[in-house]
Amino acid sequence: MPLHVSQAPAPAQHSVLAALGSPALRAAGTPALRSFPGPLSAELPLPVHVLGVTAPTAAPAGAPATRLAGWRFLIRGGEVTLAAADTLRTAGGWTFSHFFEGPYLASTERALRQADASGSPWQPRLLSIPDLYMLTLWLHGDPAADPAEGAPDPADVLIPLAPAPPGIAAHRPHRVADLLPRLTVRLVPPPLLGSTA
Structure with missing residues (x-):
């Protein structure tokens, strides 16, 4: 398998497993999890990075900056992905955030299959661009x-x-060098009228 899925921090994984076994699972807003009768597993941990634009004083204007925001696990019942679970880093370490369903689940699995079929050795990550309401599968070229x-x-x-x-x-692979400049332009606010920028 060309994809080299990373090992999530043990506390992040433990927090998801604890949530799967807690009463919070039945109270979650995820009908598929509440109604599934069998055992559930947390699989395919993906680091979630957030893309922003650095301040002009920190780097050249419009330069991309990323930060690790959490880890996402696909929650499976048997062979079916039912939901996802997000974890967040807090002052006390990694903690469970929430379960969710929605179109990103099937889309994530489809993108992972695309990446796997490419035959290249990738390290899969998620790259979130909140200002554009966008999520991408980021295939990092250094699996180690x-x-x-x-x-x-x-x-x-x-x-x-x-x-x-x-x-x-959606689902059209792009080299970072091709897509990121298009996204960065959308992220950088236009100069104010009358400014010298």
Whole structure:
């Protein structure tokens, strides 16, 4: 398998497993989890990085900056993905955040299959662009890299997940060097009228 799925921090995984066995599961807003009669598992942990734009004083204007925001686990019942679980880093370490359902689940699985079929050795990550309401599967070219570190390399690949923002085709792989400049332009606010910028 060309994909090299990273090992999530043990406290992040433990927090999800604890949530799966807690009464909070039955209170979650995820009908598929509440109604599934069998055992559930947390699989395919993916680090979730958030893309923003650095301040002009910190880096060249419009330069991308990423930070690790959490880990996402696909929650499976047998062979079926029912939901996902997110964890967050807090002052006390990794903690369970919430369960959720929705279109990103099937889209994530489809993008992972696309990446696997490519035959290239990728480290899969998720790259969230909150200002554009966009999530991508980020295929990092160094499978041995620390999944918590680094910014998208120009040769890395991004696969936008559905639903994608207007003008961006979901499930069409793009090199970072091709897609990121288009996204960064959307993230940088236009100069104010009358300014010298």
